[in-house]
Amino acid sequence: MVARNFLVAILAVIPAAFAQSITGLWDASMQINGLTIPFRMEFTAEGSNVTGAFFNGDERFTSTGGRLEDGALRVEWEHYDSRLEAQWKGDTLTGSYTHGGRRGGSWPFTATRHTASPAADANAPSIAGLWELQQVRSGKRESTWRFIVQQSGGEVSATTLRVDGDTGGLTGVYHDGKFVLSHFDGSRWALMEVKLTNDGELEILSDGKTRMTAVRPAEARSRNLPPPADFNTHTSVKDPNEPFRFRFPDLNGRMVSNTDPRFRGKVVLVEITGSWCPNCHDEAPFLVDLYKKYKEQGLEIVSLSFEEGDQLKNPKRLRAFIRKYGIEFPVLLCGEPEDAKEKLTQAVDWDAWPTTFFLDRRGLVRRVHAGFPSSPSAELYREAIADFQSEVVTLLGEPRP
Structure with a gap:
C-alpha cells in the first residue's frame, strides 16, 4: 500500500515538473517599428542554466549563456551583443530583446508554448x-x-x-x-x-x-530588365599586378602585415568583415571549415574587421565572435565601418559586407567575391561554397614563386 501511494505521488509530480521546465519550442514575437514579427525559438534548461536558439532555416543560432532564476530569464548572444530578458509565468514569456551595434535597439518580446500552426490553405498557388x-x-x-x-x-x-x-x-x-x-x-x-x-x-x-x-x-x-549583380565582378582592384597590402593590429595590439613570413608564398583570403554584420556571421563558420581543410596545403585567411568606436576601445563582441565560431586565423582591428573605403585604397567599387579578396602565392588579387549567402539561399548557397573551394584549390595548385 505504501509503495502504491508512493508511485501515485511520483506520477502526480512528473507532469507538474515537466510543465515547470522552460525546455522546448516557443512561438515568439517582437514589436519592431510598429510591426509584429512572429518567429520560433527553442530553449533548453539544465538546472538554472538556459540555452536559447533562434532559427535560420534548419540552422540554430544558439546563445552563449543564459540563466533562469525565480522566473527571471536572461539569455545572451555575446557575438551579437544581444540579450533577451523576460519573466516566465506558466506558458508565457514577456520581456524585451536588446540588440547592440549599428542596427540595434530594444524591442518588446512575448512568447507562448509552441502549438501546431493552423493548416495552410490547400489551394495555395505554386511560387517555388x-x-x-x-x-x-x-x-x-x-x-x-x-x-x-x-x-x-x-x-x-x-x-x-x-x-x-x-x-x-x-x-x-x-x-x-x-x-x-x-x-x-x-x-x-x-x-x-x-x-x-x-x-x-x-x-x-x-x-x-x-x-x-x-x-x-x-x-x-x-523585357531587357537588368539582371542581379554578379558577385565576382561587383568589386575589383585598381592594379591586379600590384600585391594587395594590409597592415593593421590584431586584438593584442601586434601589427600584422601582408609582408609577414606567415603569408609569404601562401594563398591568402583577405576578408572584409565586421562582427555587427549578419552576413559576416553567415560566412564565418564556412571560412573556419575552409581554413581547417586547406591550411596544411598553404591556405591563409586574414579578417580585416571594421567595428564601431566602442568596440575598437573594447572589442568584447568581436572577441565573442571569434570564440563562437572557433576562428584560428588572424582577425585585425582596422577602424570603424565608415573608414573602410579610405583604408582599402586598392579596392574599386567596394561596398559589400563581407567581401573576399583571393590572393595568389605572389600576393596578387585573382578574384574578388562580394557578399555571402546563408543556407536559405539553397542552390545559390551551395554554388557559393563550391565556388570558393574551387578557387582556393586552383590557387593552391599553382607553383610557389
Missing part, C-alpha cells in the same frame, strides 16, 4: 523557384535582387539575396489569398506579404512599407 525583384532600393549599385522560394503545399520558406548576402530564411503559410512570411534570427528581421498576380508576377509588401514586383528570370531577360 527563383524570382527577380525589380527596381529595388539599394545603395550598392544594384537594381535587382534574387528572391528564392521553397514550397511544400501552402507552406513556404524564402529569402531575398542581395549582392552582400541574404535576409535569412522567412517562413510562413498561404492564407486569405496571400503568403505571409516572417523571420528573426537574433540580428536581422523581416516581414513579407506575397501575392501571385494573374500576370504571373509576385506583388510583395516588405516590412509593411516597401512594395516590390518580382518576375521570373526568363521574363526579366525578355
Whole structure:
C-alpha cells in the first residue's frame, strides 16, 4: 500500500515538473517599428542554466549563456551583443530583446508554448523557384535582387539575396489569398506579404512599407530588365599586378602585415568583415571549415574587421565572435565601418559586407567575391561554397614563386 501511494505521488509530480521546465519550442514575437514579427525559438534548461536558439532555416543560432532564476530569464548572444530578458509565468514569456551595434535597439518580446500552426490553405498557388525583384532600393549599385522560394503545399520558406548576402530564411503559410512570411534570427528581421498576380508576377509588401514586383528570370531577360549583380565582378582592384597590402593590429595590439613570413608564398583570403554584420556571421563558420581543410596545403585567411568606436576601445563582441565560431586565423582591428573605403585604397567599387579578396602565392588579387549567402539561399548557397573551394584549390595548385 505504501509503495502504491508512493508511485501515485511520483506520477502526480512528473507532469507538474515537466510543465515547470522552460525546455522546448516557443512561438515568439517582437514589436519592431510598429510591426509584429512572429518567429520560433527553442530553449533548453539544465538546472538554472538556459540555452536559447533562434532559427535560420534548419540552422540554430544558439546563445552563449543564459540563466533562469525565480522566473527571471536572461539569455545572451555575446557575438551579437544581444540579450533577451523576460519573466516566465506558466506558458508565457514577456520581456524585451536588446540588440547592440549599428542596427540595434530594444524591442518588446512575448512568447507562448509552441502549438501546431493552423493548416495552410490547400489551394495555395505554386511560387517555388527563383524570382527577380525589380527596381529595388539599394545603395550598392544594384537594381535587382534574387528572391528564392521553397514550397511544400501552402507552406513556404524564402529569402531575398542581395549582392552582400541574404535576409535569412522567412517562413510562413498561404492564407486569405496571400503568403505571409516572417523571420528573426537574433540580428536581422523581416516581414513579407506575397501575392501571385494573374500576370504571373509576385506583388510583395516588405516590412509593411516597401512594395516590390518580382518576375521570373526568363521574363526579366525578355523585357531587357537588368539582371542581379554578379558577385565576382561587383568589386575589383585598381592594379591586379600590384600585391594587395594590409597592415593593421590584431586584438593584442601586434601589427600584422601582408609582408609577414606567415603569408609569404601562401594563398591568402583577405576578408572584409565586421562582427555587427549578419552576413559576416553567415560566412564565418564556412571560412573556419575552409581554413581547417586547406591550411596544411598553404591556405591563409586574414579578417580585416571594421567595428564601431566602442568596440575598437573594447572589442568584447568581436572577441565573442571569434570564440563562437572557433576562428584560428588572424582577425585585425582596422577602424570603424565608415573608414573602410579610405583604408582599402586598392579596392574599386567596394561596398559589400563581407567581401573576399583571393590572393595568389605572389600576393596578387585573382578574384574578388562580394557578399555571402546563408543556407536559405539553397542552390545559390551551395554554388557559393563550391565556388570558393574551387578557387582556393586552383590557387593552391599553382607553383610557389
